[in-house]
Amino acid sequence: MYGRLPIVKMLLVTIALTAVQSAVMVPINWNGQGASTAAPKIDHLLNVMIVLSAFVFSLVMVMLFYALWKFKAKPGDESDGEPIHGNTRLEIAWTLIPTIIVLFAGGYSWKVLDDIEDPAPKAERVTVSVFSQQFAWSFAYPGKDYAWTEEALHVPVDRQIHFKMHALDVIHSFWVPEWRIKKDNVPGITTTAIVTPDKVGTYQLVCTELCGFGHATMRAEVVVEPYGKWKKWVEGLDQKLPEEMMETLKLESVSNPPAVGAGGA
Numbered sequence: 001m002y003g004r005l006p007i008v009k010m011l012l013v014t015i016a017l018t019a020v021q022s023a024v025m026v027p028i029n030w031n032g033q034g035a036s037t038a039a040p041k042i043d044h045l046l047n048v049m050i051v052l053s054a055f056v057f058s059l060v061m062v063m064l065f066y067a068l069w070k071f072k073a074k075p076g077d078e079s080d081g082e083p084i085h086g087n088t089r090l091e092i093a094w095t096l097i098p099t100i101i102v103l104f105a106g107g108y109s110w111k112v113l114d115d116i117e118d119p120a121p122k123a124e125r126v127t128v129s130v131f132s133q134q135f136a137w138s139f140a141y142p143g144k145d146y147a148w149t150e151e152a153l154h155v156p157v158d159r160q161i162h163f164k165m166h167a168l169d170v171i172h173s174f175w176v177p178e179w180r181i182k183k184d185n186v187p188g189i190t191t192t193a194i195v196t197p198d199k200v201g202t203y204q205l206v207c208t209e210l211c212g213f214g215h216a217t218m219r220a221e222v223v224v225e226p227y228g229k230w231k232k233w234v235e236g237l238d239q240k241l242p243e244e245m246m247e248t249l250k251l252e253s254v255s256n257p258p259a260v261g262a263g264g265a
């Protein structure tokens with residue numbers, strides 16, 4: 001019943017189906033334009049996951065249809081099915097294969113995250129504090145004495161930016177689709193996102209954690225510009241971080257990844 005031949009055939013059909021699905025899905029640009037050094041790595045990770053998922057989906061479908069066809073009751077057959085007490089080989093296979101796939105996916109994702117969050121030397125990074133509240137974003141520049149603005153987020157191109165994020169009321173989430181990075185802002189703790197924007201341009205910061213009635217409108221303009229221009233812009237800011245926000249910043253504990261100093265801006 002479990003002869004060699006059907007297994008080899010099923011595997012070949014599975015591989016063929018995986019190839020067809022991958023050929024259709026992989027070329028699609030799911031995430032849109034990329035504008036950070038992390039983008040190609042994350043897009044590649046997504047493609048690897050698509051191929052793995054296509055393989056699992058194909059394998060399950062092939063086995064399902066094989067079983068439906070092979071073990072279909074003959075017309076008029078009213079008898080009970082054969083009692084089965086397990087199949088050790090099959091059970092080892094269906095434990096081992098998913099374990100290998102999940103461990104590989106986990107390990108590879110870990111490596112990509114590690115690459116993306118690899119901190120640059122202090123002198124080369126810029127620290128920006130991000131404040132989120134229902135339903136607005138604001139930004140402060142620690143290296144520039146906490147110059148603060150509600151208008152737009154400006155960052156220099158080709159510098160590693162360490163975003164220190166603070167939520168003043170409920171959980172919000174920081175997401176710039178072109179950078180790929182998304183990170184929750186959690187009341188009581190400071191979360192950190194590390195991004196190196198590599199394309200000058202104007203983007204949108206979107207809140208991706210349902211945070212109340214105005215959630216859909218919780219957006220901010222993001223301007224990525226050459227370092228000199230950015231520096232001038234920060235120097236032109238005439239407001240300092242409001243006292244209430246400074247308090248929040250001081251009271252919070254720092255979380256994942258471990259404390260990164262205030263850094264130069």
Ligand SMILES: [Cu+2]
Nearest residue numbers: 207209211215
């Ligand atoms: Cu929100």
